[in-house]
Amino acid sequence: MTRLRKKAFIALFLFTLFIFGTMMGLRTLKPSDGFSDLAPGMGEFVGERGGDRRRPVSNDMVVSPGQSHLASDTKVVFTKSDRDYSIFYDVQIFYYLWYGNPQMDGKYIHWDHVLVPHWDPKIAASHAKGRHTPPEDIASSFYPELGPYSSRDPTVLESHMSQIEAAAAGVLVLSWYPPGIADNHGEPCEDLVPAVMDAAHRHSIKVAFHIQPYTGRTDLSMHDNIKYIIDKYGNHGAFYRFRSTTGRILPLFYVYDSYLTPPEAWADLLHPAGAHTLRGTLYDGVFLALVVEERHKHDILAGGFDGMYTYFASNGFSFGSSHQNWKAVKDFCDGNNLLFVPSAGPGYVDTAVRPWNNHNTRNRVNGRYYETSLQAALSVRPEIVTITSFNEWHEGTQIEKAVPRKTVTRLYLDYQPHRSDLYLELTRKWAEHFNKEKDKWLM
Numbered sequence: 226m227t228r229l230r231k232k233a234f235i236a237l238f239l240f241t242l243f244i245f246g247t248m249m250g251l252r253t254l255k256p257s258d259g260f261s262d263l264a265p266g267m268g269e270f271v272g273e274r275g276g277d278r279r280r281p282v283s284n285d286m287v288v289s290p291g292q293s294h295l296a297s298d299t300k301v302v303f304t305k306s307d308r309d310y311s312i313f314y315d316v317q318i319f320y321y322l323w324y325g326n327p328q329m330d331g332k333y334i335h336w337d338h339v340l341v342p343h344w345d346p347k348i349a350a351s352h353a354k355g356r357h358t359p360p361e362d363i364a365s366s367f368y369p370e371l372g373p374y375s376s377r378d379p380t381v382l383e384s385h386m387s388q389i390e391a392a393a394a395g396v397l398v399l400s401w402y403p404p405g406i407a408d409n410h411g412e413p414c415e416d417l418v419p420a421v422m423d424a425a426h427r428h429s430i431k432v433a434f435h436i437q438p439y440t441g442r443t444d445l446s447m448h449d450n451i452k453y454i455i456d457k458y459g460n461h462g463a464f465y466r467f468r469s470t471t472g473r474i475l476p477l478f479y480v481y482d483s484y485l486t487p488p489e490a491w492a493d494l495l496h497p498a499g500a501h502t503l504r505g506t507l508y509d510g511v512f513l514a515l516v517v518e519e520r521h522k523h524d525i526l527a528g529g530f531d532g533m534y535t536y537f538a539s540n541g542f543s544f545g546s547s548h549q550n551w552k553a554v555k556d557f558c559d560g561n562n563l564l565f566v567p568s569a570g571p572g573y574v575d576t577a578v579r580p581w582n583n584h585n586t587r588n589r590v591n592g593r594y595y596e597t598s599l600q601a602a603l604s605v606r607p608e609i610v611t612i613t614s615f616n617e618w619h620e621g622t623q624i625e626k627a628v629p630r631k632t633v634t635r636l637y638l639d640y641q642p643h644r645s646d647l648y649l650e651l652t653r654k655w656a657e658h659f660n661k662e663k664d665k666w667l668m
Contacts, residue, residue, distance in 0.1 A: 299313060299314050299315050299395075299660065299663075300312060300313045300314060300395065300660065301314075301395070301429045303429075310393070310653075311393060311657070311660075312390055312393050312394065312395040312428075312429060312430065312656075313393055313394070313395045313656045313657075313659070313660050314395035314396055314431060314465070315395070315608065315609045315610065315659070315660070315663070316393060316394045316395060316396070316609075316610055316612065316652070316656040316659065317394065317395070317396035317397075317398050317433065317566075317609055317610070317611045317612070318389060318392070318394040318396070318397060318398060318611065318612040318614065318615045318624075318652075319398045319400065319435060319536070319568075319611065319612065319613050319614040319615065319617065320385075320389075320397045320398060320399050320400065320421075320614070320615045320616060321376075321400045321614070321615075321616050321617055322376045322399065322400060322414045322417055322418075322421065323335045323376065323400070323407070323408060323411040323412075323414060324336060324373070324374055324375060324376045324616075324618075325375045325376065325377065325411075325412065326359070326360075326373055326374060326375045328375065328378075329375035329377045329378050330375050330377060330412070333359045333360075333373060334375075334411055334412055335364065335410060335411055335619070336357065336359040336360075336363045336364055336365075336373040337356050337357050337358065337359055337363075337364065338356065338357060338364030338410050338577075338578050338619060339355070339356040339410065339578075340352070340353055340354055340355055340356065340357075340578060340579075340580055341578055341579050342354065343579075343581040348581055349581070351581075352580040352581050353580055357577070359373045360372060360373050361632040361633070361634070361635065362632065362634055362635055363577075363618075364577050364578050364618070364619050365577050365618035365619060365621065365637075366574045366576065366577050366621050366637065366638050367618065367621060367623065367627040367637055367638050367639065368627060368628055368629075368630035368637040368639070369616075369618065369623075369625060369626070369627055369628075370625075370626035370627060370628045370645050371384060371625075371626075376414065376417060377417060377420075379420065379424075382420060382421060382424040383424055383427075385424075385615065385616070385625070386424045386425055386427065386428040386430060387428065388615075388625060388626065388646075388649055389428070389430055389615060390428045390429075390430060391646065391649045391650075391653065392612075392624065392648075392649040392650075392652035392653050392656070393652060393653040393656035393657065394430075394612060394615075394652060394656065395429075395430060395431060396430070396431045396432070396433050396465050397421070397425055397430055397431070397432050397433070397615070398433045398434070398435045398479055398611065399418065399421060399432055399433070399434055399435060400435045400437055400481075401415070401418070401434045401435060401436055401437060401454070402414070402415060402437050402439055403415065403439065403446075403449075403450055403453070404416070404453075406439045406440075408437065418458065419458075422458060422461050422463040422464070423463070425463040426461070426462045426463040430463065431463055431464070431465035432458075432461075432463045432464060432465055433465040433476075433477045433478070433479065434454055434476075434478055434479070435479040435481055436450060436478060436479065436480050436481065437481050437482075438481060438482040438485055442485070442486070443486065443490065444486060444490040444491055444493050444494040444501070445501065447480075447494060448494055448501050448503065448508075451478065451503060451508050451510065452508050454476075454478075455476060455507070455508050455510075459476070464476065465477055467511045469511060469531075473509075475509055475510045475511050476510040476511070477510065477511045477513070478510050478511070478512050478513065479513050479515075479534060480512060480513065480514050480515065480530075481515055481536070482515060483514035483515050483525070483528075483530070484514075484515065484517060484518075484521050484524065487524075488524040488525075488527040488528035489527075489528075490528075491514075491528030491529055491530065492527065492528055492529050494529070495512060495528060495529030495530060496529040499529070504529075511531045511532070511564070512529075512530050512531050512532075513530065513531065513532045513533060513534045513564065513566060514528065514530040514532075514533050514534075515533070515534060515535075515536055515545070516533040516534070516535060516544070516545035516554065517537075517543045517544065517545050517546075518543065518544050518545070519544045519550075521533070521544075521545070522554065522557050525563070526561050526563065530563070531563060531564060532558060532563045532564025532565060532566060533545075533554070533558065533563065533564070533565060533566070534565075534566040534567070534568055534611055535551075535554075535566070535567050535568045536568045536611070536613055537568065537570075537573075537613065538568065538569070538570020538571070538572065538573045538587070538598070538613040538614070538620070538622040539570075539573035539585045539586075539587050540587060540598065540601075542573075542585050546568070548597075548598065548601035551565075551567050551601060551602070551604075551605045552604075552605050555605040555606070555607070564607075564608055564609070565605065565607055566607060566608070566609045566610070566611055567601070567602040567605065567607055567610060567611070568602075568610075568611040568612070568613045569595065569598040569599045569601070569602045569610060569611070569612060569613070570587075570595070570598055570612070570613040570614070570622045571589055571592070571594065571595040571598075571622065571623075571624055571648050571651075572587050572588060572589035572590075572594050572595065572621060572622065573585060573586060573587040573620060573621055573622055574586045574587070574588075574620070574621035574638070575619060575620040575621060577619065577621075578619045578620075586621075589640075591642070591643065592643065592647055592648065592651050595648060595651055596651060596655070599651075599655040603655070603658070603659055603662060606662075606663075606666055610659060612624065612652060621638070623648075624648035624649060624651075624652055626645035626646055626649070627639055627640055627645060628645055629641060
């Protein structure tokens with residue numbers, strides 16, 4: 226009997242030790258970069274943000290039929306019969322409107338992108354040349370579930386807005402060129418902006434503008450661009466505005482490749498005493514510049530910008546896109562009253578258009594690269610997080626649904642063994658976590 230009791234005691238002790246060791250082991254798996262012990266995706270965010278910090282603003286909204294909503298500065302909450310869910314205006318996603326196909330546009334646009342030659346003729350000579358031939362051969366390493374679609378197709382726009390809503394991203398950051406102007410491989414598409422805004426509005430999604438570089442872009446032409454956008458779209462229910470530190474509610478603009486214009490010229494536009502300043506006028510806004518190299522931080526400050534964003538989804542590609550630098554950039558921004566907006570992405574592969582650039586490829590690792598990128602972004606406690614991208618298929622940064630595809634000449638990458646909506650689900654999980662964490666940061 227004594228021997229039996231001793232065995233029972235030993236067994237109980239070993240079991241207790243196992244439970245204790247398991248619990249300690251699980252604790253080591255949780256994020257440690259200033260996060261709480263609540264893992265992302267565990268429950269819905271229900272608290273309203275307080276405090277006196279800058280915050281996104283939601284103006285009038287139209288909700289899809291059969292839904293109701295509760296709006297706050299940072300989110301809208303939808304109610305369905307089975308659950309509540311939110312979209313968050315501090316999660317903003319880059320969106321491209323440059324795709325076309327024969328059914329809607331008379332030809333393929335961008336899906337047939339050329340293979341861009343390397344600038345060094347010796348390197349260029351060792352890589353393929355020519356252009357892609359859709360629909361079997363498209364200018365992407367992945368294949369969209371919707372096929373090589375047209376951005377003019379209303380059913381495509383509706384699908385995209387449904388996917389963005391499912392991902393909980395509240396602001397679509399629209400790649401924009403002035404009327405009659407396009408990128409080097411596309412066609413003008415500014416006439417599609419009203420349809421995008423209408424589709425976004427039906428899903429309570431807001432639209433901000435990502436102003437692209439074009440031949441002749443200067444501080445003076447940018448003055449005209451901002452005036453055009455605000456005059457034409459400023460009264461639309463989907464037009465996004467942001468609450469500044471002074472309490473003003475202003476449009477938010479992202480300026481891509483801002484470093485191409487010298488800071489002295491930007492200062493004429495963005496400093497209060499500038500020669501043709503927007504400050505204090507009807508066309509004032511919150512202007513974010515692209516930080517690529519470390520020196521750009523100081524140029525952005527000197528140019529009068531309100532903050533900076535990183536865009537690129539390839540960790541290590543540039544100073545700005547390197548996760549290890551984000552804390553230092555955030556500290557610089559905090560010290561100069563600037564916004565820092567890190568950009569997280571699911572991966573990067575642009576060899577379908579730049580066949581010589583495989584050294585910048587970042588494999589998705591079944592979503593783990595994306596989650597690492599999102600965790601790095603949240604660790605610096607930003608006001609806004611951007612996602613690169615919803616549908617930049619050429620660079621393989623899309624979170625849009627993709628499907629397996631094999632043709633005679635191509636074997637496309639895909640999201641297997643997961644479903645086509647894997648990256649939409651991951652975005653929602655981290656968007657909810659981000660907003661729970663922000664609530665705690667402000668306590």
